[in-house]
Amino acid sequence: MYVNNIQQEGEFNSQLEVTAGTHLKRNNNSNLSESLKKNLFDGWKNTLLTVLTGIFSLIVIYQVITFVVTNNWDVIYDNLRLLMIGQYPIEEIWRLWIALDLVSLLIGLTWGLWKGAGKAVAATFGSVFFVFAVIPWTTLNTSLNLTASIALIAVGYFAGDRLDGLKIPTLILWALYIPLALGLITGFGGLLEPVLSREWGGWLLTVIIASISIIGCFPLGVLLALGRRSELPVIRYFCIGYIELVRGIPLIMVLFIGQLLIPLFLGGETGIDNVSRAIIAYTFFAAAYLAENVRGGLQSIPAGQYEAAQALGLNKFKLTFFIILPQALKAVIPALVGQFITILKDTSLVAIIGLADFLGTARRISNNPEYLGRYMELYIFVAAFYFIFCYLMAHVSRHLERSLSKGNQ
């Protein structure tokens, strides 16, 4: 009963957190004028404040809308392709469309099969595709391809909604997606016309660096966190040393080290290109921070969990894998996603080692004499794009947290 009460209280609190907003709204709806009066025009001081903030907000909104509508955005649409995919050869662009189509289908399938956060991801991607498909200055080819992607999200959704058996194929496809997409982009090591990484750029390059670094740093970080708690001194001290060393160095320096030292150690002609070196640097840098986040989660697991698992005869590996890690990772989802968002934004630093990522491309365009002084439009566009995808990650993380904490404390 006691435990039950605590649990109910816990649930009650979390419900409060989740529904507080809608509660207010519901009250407003049922009794709009009264609650307006109570919340906004309660006494002359509040009325004055309401009027002043109202006027200020209107001015700001008016200014923003005027800027967006009347401003000349040709710098964006003239360079849209450059901003999105850099110098990727136009005759090979179909490969990118296939990669995009595949991810659309997977997002649709995921949404249909598991519902939940898939909806937000599908909605965001769908909206972005839609906006780019309907704005008048994209080519017909682009519009058609984006429409196909939207259609594939829908197809995926309906297929996933009907056929439960698609769960495992979908997971396998997700696991294969990155190698597959990379193969398409690079040309499967000569099977197609090779496209060298120096021709990648813009949002494409940002997404490639960020997603591989995120996927790579996760297992590495978890291993480092576990290693830091190892009973074997060699492993423990190595992990502590690694984590503290990397955390003590600025990211920019790690990038320089990646550019200068990797070729130095491995010999000049290693065949490792700039982009790969940047990805390696990001992965190893982020892993150290991730390890510390995961360690926080590991420390939050009570000793009783270890003892119960040991008493059942689970060995160290099974104990860690089934009992400790799932709980520890769940506890630190917000910190992990924060780390991932940081990685996505930090990829903009590759500009200083000569790569043309999303922001770097925008900067290069603004240096073009033809568009002198037009950096404002470019940076607003870039900021909006970053924001949409960072916010999406945060949203998915909140959703994940909520659905994982269903039914337990």
Add this chain to the structure above:
Amino acid sequence: MEETLQIEKSTTPLKEREDVIKVEKLNKHFGDLHVLKDIDLNVKQGEVIVILGPSGSGKSTFIRTLNALEEFQSGKIEIDGIELTDDLKNVEEIRKETGMVFQQFNLFPHMSILRNVSLAPIWVRKWKKEKAEKIALDLLDRVGIPEQASKYPGQLSGGQQQRVAIARALAMQPKIMLFDEPTSALDPEMVNEVLDVMQTLAESGMTMVVVTHEMGFARKVADRLVLFDKGEVIEMAGPEEFFENPKEERTKAFLSQIL
């Protein structure tokens, strides 16, 4: 249901049965603190031992050394013919044969009740999932909560959680069950539902070592009672003798405080 627990209820009298737990001259130190002093204790198959004693007397520490959750410095422990050594293989074997129930339940909060109970049989005993889940459901039925299988531990009351913990330990089909103050963290009205399950288990012939403060249970179910104080065994006797006619002064003092 018979299949779920392979306890052969022995018909031979207790005295003539084999010892499944042998403890000789067990000593344990926490730094300078000498927490277990020359403990000798043998437990026969199907016997129920209840360990009593004031807090800090070493009774929990003792029961935890039996399945290697605590180390010991000298002496000998033998469980079902396997000697408890530093060898991980022996430790794992012994843990397979002994189930343990904790004061704080220690269910895995991120898993459903069914998975809590069937996890170890699947991954340690290497049973097929279907078999493990069938046995898990049978056991949940035995402890009286078959309808909670798909819920999570946080959704259950303390008494229900402790009964799940018992089912989880039994799912490994252990030869010996260790109970470390299984009712101490429960609200009073839930104590009996757990004690009832334990009594049924004892009657079915399970070998049990129970650390508890429940005198009613001790008197009713125990074959032998052991009083611990300051790391020593003070008195060891059957329930009749222990409660009605204790030999040691400290036992008398302890009983007068409790009863």
